[in-house]
Amino acid sequence: MKKITGVTLSTSLAVSLALPTAAGAQSSFSDISEDFWAKDAINQLEEADIITGYDNGEFRPNSDVTRGQAALMLSEALELDTEDVADPGFSDVASDDEKYDAIAAVAAEGIISGYDDEFKPNEPLTRAQMAKVLAEAYDLSGNGESNFTDISEDYWAYDYIDALAANDIATGDEDNAYRPGETTTRAQFATFIDNTMNDDSSEQEESEEPEMDEEIVSLLEDVVTKQQNVETYTVDGTVGINMELPLTDEELSEEEQELLEDSLNMEMDVRGAYQQDPMVTEMIIEQEIPQFDETVDSVSLATDEASYQYITDAALNGYPEEWQDKYIEMNYEDIFGEEAATDLFDMDEQQEIVDEVYDVLLESFGTEYFELQDSHEAIPEDVEYEQVLSFELSQEDLSEVMTIFEEEVLPKLEPILENPEAAPAINAVTSNIQSLDENGETIEDIGSEEDMEELLENLNLDNFEMHQAINADNHIVYDAGDVTVSYSDEQGEMSVGFDYGIASSNFNEDISFEYGLPESDEEIVTYDELMEWQEEQMEEIEEFEEIEE
Numbered sequence: 039m040k041k042i043t044g045v046t047l048s049t050s051l052a053v054s055l056a057l058p059t060a061a062g063a064q065s066s067f068s069d070i071s072e073d074f075w076a077k078d079a080i081n082q083l084e085e086a087d088i089i090t091g092y093d094n095g096e097f098r099p100n101s102d103v104t105r106g107q108a109a110l111m112l113s114e115a116l117e118l119d120t121e122d123v124a125d126p127g128f129s130d131v132a133s134d135d136e137k138y139d140a141i142a143a144v145a146a147e148g149i150i151s152g153y154d155d156e157f158k159p160n161e162p163l164t165r166a167q168m169a170k171v172l173a174e175a176y177d178l179s180g181n182g183e184s185n186f187t188d189i190s191e192d193y194w195a196y197d198y199i200d201a202l203a204a205n206d207i208a209t210g211d212e213d214n215a216y217r218p219g220e221t222t223t224r225a226q227f228a229t230f231i232d233n234t235m236n237d238d239s240s241e242q243e244e245s246e247e248p249e250m251d252e253e254i255v256s257l258l259e260d261v262v263t264k265q266q267n268v269e270t271y272t273v274d275g276t277v278g279i280n281m282e283l284p285l286t287d288e289e290l291s292e293e294e295q296e297l298l299e300d301s302l303n304m305e306m307d308v309r310g311a312y313q314q315d316p317m318v319t320e321m322i323i324e325q326e327i328p329q330f331d332e333t334v335d336s337v338s339l340a341t342d343e344a345s346y347q348y349i350t351d352a353a354l355n356g357y358p359e360e361w362q363d364k365y366i367e368m369n370y371e372d373i374f375g376e377e378a379a380t381d382l383f384d385m386d387e388q389q390e391i392v393d394e395v396y397d398v399l400l401e402s403f404g405t406e407y408f409e410l411q412d413s414h415e416a417i418p419e420d421v422e423y424e425q426v427l428s429f430e431l432s433q434e435d436l437s438e439v440m441t442i443f444e445e446e447v448l449p450k451l452e453p454i455l456e457n458p459e460a461a462p463a464i465n466a467v468t469s470n471i472q473s474l475d476e477n478g479e480t481i482e483d484i485g486s487e488e489d490m491e492e493l494l495e496n497l498n499l500d501n502f503e504m505h506q507a508i509n510a511d512n513h514i515v516y517d518a519g520d521v522t523v524s525y526s527d528e529q530g531e532m533s534v535g536f537d538y539g540i541a542s543s544n545f546n547e548d549i550s551f552e553y554g555l556p557e558s559d560e561e562i563v564t565y566d567e568l569m570e571w572q573e574e575q576m577e578e579i580e581e582f583e584e585i586e587e
Contacts, residue, residue, distance in 0.1 A: 066081075066084065066091075066095075067080065067084075067091050067095060067096060067097035068094075068095040068096055069096045069097055069098065069099065070097055070099065074099065074225075075225075076099060076225040076226070076228060076229045078232075079225075079228050079229040079231075079232035080097060080099065080225065080228050080229075080232075082232050083111075083115075083228050083231060083232050086114075087114065088111055088114040088115055088231065089110075089111055089114075089228055097224065097225075098224060099223060099224050099225035099228075100223050100224075100225065101223065101224055102162035102163070102221040102222065102223060102224070103162065103163050103221075103222050103223060103224045103226075103227040104159060104160050104161060104162055104163065105150060105157065105158055105159050105160075105161050105162075105163050105167070106131075106137040106140075106141060106157070106159030106160060107137075107224065107227075108150065108163045108168075108171060108227060109137060109140045109141045109143075109144045109150055109159070110137055110140045111227065111228070111231055112140075112144055112149060112150075112171065112175060112231070113139070113140035113143045113144055114140075115231045116147075116149075116175060118140075118143040118144065118147060119143060120139035120140055120142070120143045121139070123139065123142040123143050123146050124142065124146060125142065126141060126142045126145040126146070126152065126157070127155060128141065128145075128152050128155060128156055128157040129155045129156055130156045130157060130158065130159065131157050131159055135159075137159055141157055141159060145157070147174070147175075148174055149171055149174045149175045150167075150170075150171055150174075162221040162222075163221065163222055163227070164218060164219055164220065164221055164222075165208075165216065165217060165218050165219070165220050165221070165222060166194075166195040166198070166199065166218035166219065167195075168222050168227075169195055169198035169199045169201070169202050169208065169218075170195055170198040172198075172201075172202060173197075173198040173201040173202065174198075178201040178202070178204075178205055179201055179204070180197055180198075180199075180200030180201040180202075180203065180204040181200070181204045182200060183200070183203075183204065184196075184199060184200040184203035184204070185214070186199065186203075186210050186214060186215060186216040187210070187213060187214050187215050188215040188216055188217065188218070189216050189218060193218070195218060199216055199218065247404070248401075248402065248403055248404025248405075248406060249404045249405055249406040250400075250404045250405055251405040251408070251410070253410060254405040254408050254410055254427070255400065255405060257410065257425075257427060257508070257512070258396075258400070258405075258408075258427075260512040261427075261506075261508060261512050261513075261514060262392070262393075262396060264511070264512045264513055265513075265514070266392065268312075268314065268513070268545055268546060269313070269314045269315070269546045270311070270312060270313050270314065270544065270545070270546055270547060270548070270549045271311070271312055271513075271542050271543065271544055271545045271546075271549070272309070272310065272311045272312075272542070272543055272544045272549055273308065273309060273310045273311070273312075273321075273540050273541065273542050274308070274309045274540070274541050274543075275307075275308055275309075275517075275538065275539045275540035275541055276305065276306065276307055276308065276538065276539055276540075277305075277306045277308055277323075277536075277537070277538045277540075278303075278304065278305045278306070278535070278536070278537045278538070279303070279304045279306075279534075279535070279536055280302070280303045280304075280522075280533075280534070280535040280536075280537075281302040281303070281532070281533065281534050281535070282302070282531075282532060282533045283298075283302065283530075283532050284529055284530025284531055284532055304325060305325075305326075306323050306324060306325045307323070307324040307325075308321065308322065308323050308324070308540065309321075309322050309324075309552075310322055311549045311550070311551055311552075313549065313551075316341065316342070317340075317341055317342045318339065318340070318341055318551065318555065319339065319340045320337070320338075320339045320551045320552065320553060320554070321337075321338050321339075322335055322336070322337050322552060322553070323335070323336040323337075324336075327354070332351075332354070334350065334351055334354060335350045336350070337350060337552075337553050339365075339551075339553070339554075339555060341555065343369065343370060343371070344367050344368055344369045344370060345367075345368045345370075346365040346366065346367055346368070346555065346556065347365065347366040347368075348363075348364075348365050348553050349361050349362060349363065349364055349365070349366065349563075350363075357571075358571065361563055363561075364556075364561050364562065364563050365555075365556045365561055365562050365563065366562075366563045366565075366568055367556070367562045367563065367564055367565060368565055369564075369565060372565050372566075373565065395451065398447060398450045398451055399447065401450075402442055402443075402446045402447045402450070403439070403442060403447075407429055407430060407431055407435065407439075408427060408428065408429055409427075409428045409429075409430070410425060410426070410427055410428075411425065411426045411427075411428060412425060412426070413426060414426040414428060414505045414507075414518075416503075416505045416518040416520075416539070417505060417507045417516050417518060418516065418539070418541075421507055421515055421516045421541065422509065422515065423507035423508060423509050423515050423516065424508060424509055424510050425507075425508055426505055426506065426507050426508070427505070427506045427508060428503065428504065428505045428506075429503070429504045429505075430502060430503040430504075431499060431502040431503075432499065432502075433498055433499045433500075435499075436497070436499050496525055496526050496527050497523065497524075497525055498523070498524045498525070498526070499522075499523055500522040500523065500524055500533070501520055501521060501522040501535075502520075502521050502522075503519065503520055503521075504517075504518070504519040505517075505518045505519070506518075511545070513542065513545050514542055515541065515542055515543065516539070516540070516541050516542070517538070517539075517540045517542070518538065518539045518540075519536070519537065519538050520535075520536075520537040521535065521536045521537070522534070522535040522536075523535075
């Protein structure tokens with residue numbers, strides 16, 4: 039549900055019920071004159087498709103706003119989901135009624151409820167009902183101090199009216215009476231909604247700034263700068279991935295269960311090296327394959343022009359035998375195009391984007407989830423460091439973090455990611471990972487707000503902690519983390535765990551690469567050759583399936 043601060047609401051309703059607005063554009067409604075006090079609000083809501091008039095071109099501003107009309111306005115103003123809502127079961131609102139979806143939406147949110155099995159859409163909205171609507175829609179609460187002469191504490195709408203009074207939205211008349219049975223006009227209701235939507239022109243309650251520890255902020259900035267400017271370094275450590283699926287022993291044989299557990303629980307040794315100029319990275323993942331009683335090295339390298347996979351075991355990977363000890367080359371220009379390839383590893387541009395994203399994250403989240411410590415048990419005793427910067431999240435933090443990310447971080451990141459100078463590099467990545475489902479929808483179109491809510495309801499953050507040991511030069515010399523997430527639904531519970539411990543050393547020193555880059559074209563399998571080979575494999579699979587049928 040959309041919410042708004044109490045002070046903003048106070049200002050907006052006071053204006054909507056009492057003050058005229060400045061004159062503006064000519065109204066399209068025949069009964070809204072140039073000097074009508076609510077003309078601007080009505081025009082703006084009409085332009086935003088939040089309100090409509092009658093067939094004869096009138097708005098009828100002084101007519102009472104009905105419960106059905108209020109439902110229409112609020113569903114649009116609050117951007118409620120009116121497509122996938124349950125049938126509210128009101129006998130007086132047919133499914134083909136133009137207000138049906140809006141009424142179902144506000145009823146589902148608890149903003150406007152019905153009378154037994156009726157909604158009474160054509161009845162006017164009383165001041166008591168309006169108090170409930172506003173308090174529910176904008177999550178207002180009272181303080182129990184309202185003392186209207188015609189509202190007792192046991193009156194059904196007392197808490198709602200008290201909420202309006204506590205937020206300086208409602209005051210009594212000369213007799214200090216609230217008059218809960220009186221109605222609200224369409225002009226008053228339209229002006230209220232317009233003012234709440236235009237928060238920028240209203241007096242707002244300042245949002246609480248995130249916690250900001252200046253020592254941590256300064257350290258983070260120094261560490262990021264060091265990481266961006268380091269010329270060389272090496273890494274060495276371990277990575278573990280553990281998964282549990284909702285399978286019972288009865289469904290698999292003992293041998294199959296062991297094989298499954300081995301495939302779902304992996305421990306890998308990692309090592310690698312980085313060089314800034316010319317840019318070369320090498321990463322080697324060493325993994326035991328129990329099924330074959332082998333240890334395999336997965337080797338990847340990258341430059342500013344291409345990435346490479348060194349084939350250490352062609353047979354195990356299913357590649358042609360003649361590819362053994364060769365490099366599969368993925369040339370960025372061939373894959374992403376010339377412009378994207380040029381900008382993909384523009385280090386100055388990357389650093390600028392990283393700085394901007396870093397500022398957004400720090401501004402939105404602050405340092406609340408960070409802690410600076412002298413030591414931590416996750417850091418091995420033989421590592422030399424000055425302090426440890428820890429980042430931890432709990433299950434209780436998850437909802438707040440997701441809300442901040444959706445409402446604050448993403449809107450601020452949009453202009454950064456839409457920067458024309460950054461677009462080629464970003465598009466090179468996003469265009470490669472974006473896919474379509476059977477209906478032609480992109481991945482980003484599939485997930486809805488309801489899907490996200492369901493995910494969060496079933497998701498449990500069992501553990502989320504990261505610890506970075508930082509030396510006197512503000513280099514990260516050891517990076518440790520442990521993340522475990524579980525998910526439960528009607529099919530059972532599954533969990534995914536990820537832990538790592540990576541040491542970094544040899545900063546700005548002479549380094550060597552274990553495998554290194556290919557030295558001649560004879561050592562390279564091109565991207566086109568890889569694609570051709572994959573097509574041949576797919577054709578063989580299709581032919582085999584046809585024979586099976």
